[in-house]
Amino acid sequence: MFINFWYAAEQSENVTDKPVGVHMLGQDFVLFRDTSGQVHCLSNVCAHRGAALAGGKVNGDCIECPYHGWQYNGGGQCTTIPAASKDVKIPKRARVDSYPTTERYGLIFAFLGDLPESERPPIMECKEYGQEGWRATTIVFDWDFDYKRSIENALDAAHNEFVHTTHVDKKEGDPFRVPPLDLIDHDWGTSFHIEMPAPAMFEEKMRDTADRAEPSIFHIYAGYHGVSSFWTFIEPTPKFIRRQHFYETPVDVGKTRIFTVDMRNNMRDPKDDERMVYMDTLVMNEDAKVLLGIRPVLQPTTNIKENFVQSDSHMAHYREKLKEWEAVGWRIDQDEVDRNKMKVAYAISSPARRTSKNWTLDPVPLVPAKTGVTTSNIANLDRNVRERKQE
Ligand code: FES
């Protein structure tokens, strides 16, 4: 798992006047809204004696710990210690990490890391959300598989006719041959375009939107962004476009919460939402059936423990990209976290730790950066790699 990316923490509508506990990257967080409606994301471990803040309550602009009532503002600073006499100054160390948040596409995103704003990788865009002519449906899935396996599945053009038998024709003796893919590099990921035979299962209404009676080619544009977001743009017919955005949040090792935001430019009647959700859930369940059985649960540390063929080239590319993000020192040292599981409460370093020392919790340990690779040059590094490949 990696720090220094934006992760979808919860659906906006689920954070109202009560604190909400969220587990991400193997750590606990609390989300709450202040009186102005601004949502905050704090480390869930009270700096007093470690109680879970999410079990407390929202008190004005603060979250109040359920144990002894310490209150923390949105910046993570303790503002009230009820049991202390009035003339005792609140120690500076009475604070918890506070993470930048933003609300987009009906979701609350938290930046789990310590990068200053100018260096943060952006959230994967969902341009059509809220735009005229588009309709959104959002589904949240919780799975016991690793997000990296899920991203690779999303990039996998060879699995459709075997996994999605409900809506993809399997032509015996004439399998779909994945053509060599032109990978398009982006600052924070890679994408490709592929044409596939149209699915057999077509909703009648979809057919109605086609220019031709029997659409034969299905255009798919897909790519990943950062460690755990990906998008799939499907054009079943020239007039029917679906743009699916998957914000995957690593909950813990081998546990993933997937927020899907699915945009469509046709069948926009709210009555059709149910059919869209049904179809998306059907497809997700088909993928999950395979993903839950893959071993090892995590990606092997070397590709020679699997057999990559030409149609897996974009997965290999994703793995290379992960190595780049590891080289800048963003990967959590999970072995160290696990070793200390029962005796150390960690917090992911928040941006404030860059400028201020003396925190109560230890920072989540990270795999050390490779010499000469710094967090401030990651985007440049990315571009350099791309330019080198183009030469
Ligand atoms: S543990 Fe939170 S106030 Fe004491």
Ligand SMILES: [Fe+2]
């Ligand atoms: Fe799939």
